[in-house]
Amino acid sequence: MTDISYRLTITPPLSREEEQTCLCRAQYYNDENALERLVTSNYAYMVGRTKQIFATSNSEHSDALLSSAVFGMLIAINKFDLQLIPDVRLRSYATHWIDRYIRFGIIELTWSRYPRLPSNVRRLFETYKTLRKRHEHTTGRVAHHREILVDTDLQKYEDVFHLYVDPIALSLDTPTAHDDDDDGYLHERIAGDIPDVDGMLRSIDSESALSTIKQKLADMPAQMREILEQSYGITCPEKTLTEIARNNNMSRERARQLRERGLRSLKRNGIELSTR
Amino acid sequence: MVLNFPHDDPYSALSAAVIRQAAHDMQKSIKHWNHDDEKIRDAARATYAECRRFLLSVDSPYHSMLKLDNDVYTRIVEQVEHSAGLHN
Numbered sequence: 001m002t003d004i005s006y007r008l009t010i011t012p013p014l015s016r017e018e019e020q021t022c023l024c025r026a027q028y029y030n031d032e033n034a035l036e037r038l039v040t041s042n043y044a045y046m047v048g049r050t051k052q053i054f055a056t057s058n059s060e061h062s063d064a065l066l067s068s069a070v071f072g073m074l075i076a077i078n079k080f081d082l083q084l085i086p087d088v089r090l091r092s093y094a095t096h097w098i099d100r101y102i103r104f105g106i107i108e109l110t111w112s113r114y115p116r117l118p119s120n121v122r123r124l125f126e127t128y129k130t131l132r133k134r135h136e137h138t139t140g141r142v143a144h145h146r147e148i149l150v151d152t153d154l155q156k157y158e159d160v161f162h163l164y165v166d167p168i169a170l171s172l173d174t175p176t177a178h179d180d181d182d183d184g185y186l187h188e189r190i191a192g193d194i195p196d197v198d199g200m201l202r203s204i205d206s207e208s209a210l211s212t213i214k215q216k217l218a219d220m221p222a223q224m225r226e227i228l229e230q231s232y233g234i235t236c237p238e239k240t241l242t243e244i245a246r247n248n249n250m251s252r253e254r255a256r257q258l259r260e261r262g263l264r265s266l267k268r269n270g271i272e273l274s275t276r
Numbered sequence: 277m278v279l280n281f282p283h284d285d286p287y288s289a290l291s292a293a294v295i296r297q298a299a300h301d302m303q304k305s306i307k308h309w310n311h312d313d314e315k316i317r318d319a320a321r322a323t324y325a326e327c328r329r330f331l332l333s334v335d336s337p338y339h340s341m342l343k344l345d346n347d348v349y350t351r352i353v354e355q356v357e358h359s360a361g362l363h364n
Contacts, residue, residue, distance in 0.1 A: 052347065085329060092332045095350050209337035213287055216337075232293065234286040263297040266290075266338070267330050 014041045019090055026077055038077055039070060042091055046073060046098055053102050068105030072098040127154060216266055223248070224262040231259055279352065281342055291338035295331065295349075302327035303356050328353055 014022065014037065025034035046069040050062060076094035085093065128148070135148045217225055217234070227248070230239045239247075245255040279299055281292035301323055308320035330336065331349050339349065 049347075052345075088329060088333055089335060092335075092346070095332075095346060099350070209340035210287055212337040213290065213341065228290065232286045232290045234290065238286075260297065263294050264301070266294045267298050268326075 012041065014038070016089065020082060023077065023080060023082055023090065027080075027082075035074075035077065038090065039073055042073060042094065045091060046070060049095070049098050050102055053099060053106070065102050065105045068101040069098045072101030075101070124154070213266075220262065220265060224258055224265070227255055227258050228262045228266075281344065283342070288341050291341040294338045295342070295352075298327045298330050299352050299356060302331065302353075303359070306356070 019038070019041075022031075022034040022038050025031035026038060047066060050065045050069050053065075073094050076090065076097040079097070080090055080093050131148050131152060131154070217228065220228070227244055229235045230244050230247070231241070232238065241252050241255050241259070245252040248255065279292075279296045281288075281295065283289045283292050305320040305323040305327065308316050309324070311317040311320065331353050333339070
């Protein structure tokens with residue numbers, strides 16, 4: 001899995017079908033090419049997340065945190081269950097894991113309490129921090145976490161530390177090109193102009209989103225649609241619940257219930273639509 | 277939980293309301309997470325899963341209308357879950 005890290009490059013985002021095919025191939029057949037496509041197509045997003053969570057000009061930190069983000073993405077690819085959540089895109093699912101590993105990366109780099117972590121994990125790291133300091137003081141050198149944890153109560157959590165404290169190393173000098181002619185390196189990719197893939201996707205989506213919502217409203221029962229339209233001022237000026245109730249000869253509470261039901265109905269349609 | 281989304285047209289306002297409703301339903305469902313009645317418990321967990329899936333599905337038309345960063349929705353889910361003690 002880690003072998004792909006040395007040839008990271010940016011590729012266009014995958015369509016839903018391509019993504020699902022790649023996921024199947026990566027999970028069931030250990031296809032490295034599929035895995036690489038999944039990682040590289042989300043590379044710009046991972047760089048964005050890294051910058052957003054830990055905005056810094058320190059390239060050393062960016063390098064290490066980006067490797068944490070890639071590691072989070074690899075974990076997400078492994079864990080993503082297509083059968084359980086078929087209508088969620090990999091990027092949505094992986095955001096949690098990418099953020100999580102970036103935050104653990106921050107802890108490792110700065111020992112800061114800045115990232116928000118579950119209290120039990122935070123306590124674990126606080127104890128580890130104390131042990132590490134004690135070890136450094138005794139031996140006068142920085143040690144691997146396995147060495148620090150040996151013969152301690154935390155040894156049973158070694159897997160956790162293996163995952164969180166030792167993310168795969170990805171140097172800034174990592175070559176990112178496939179061809180021998182193109183001698184690109186990771187630091188150039190980070191510093192250079194990264195295409196705003198998210199922005200492109202969003203602009204395409206927002207064009208079709210409006211017509212989709214209009215269509216879904218048109219398909220709703222008439223009374224529910226009218227209440228929603230009046231509540232949010234879609235085909236007429238915006239009205240209060242009391243006004244809507246008076247116009248439709250119903251109680252205010254009934255109007256509120258119908259509005260809620262309408263919103264839930266739209267939400268369910270949203271989930272169905274996102275599977276297409 | 278108060279969720280204010282910027283919107284400049286009626287359809288964005290509607291989209292914001294759909295998102296708010298999902299977050300509200302998710303928060304409500306967590307209250308019945310360990311309900312004694314199995315049916316209520318199962319229904320609450322199904323609602324929770326549905327709302328969470330919806331909030332994190334960044335390619336839904338409502339998410340697209342609001343043009344907000346994906347991080348916003350992740351934070352909403354985290355906030356709801358943390359306030360309900362699901363992560364402890």
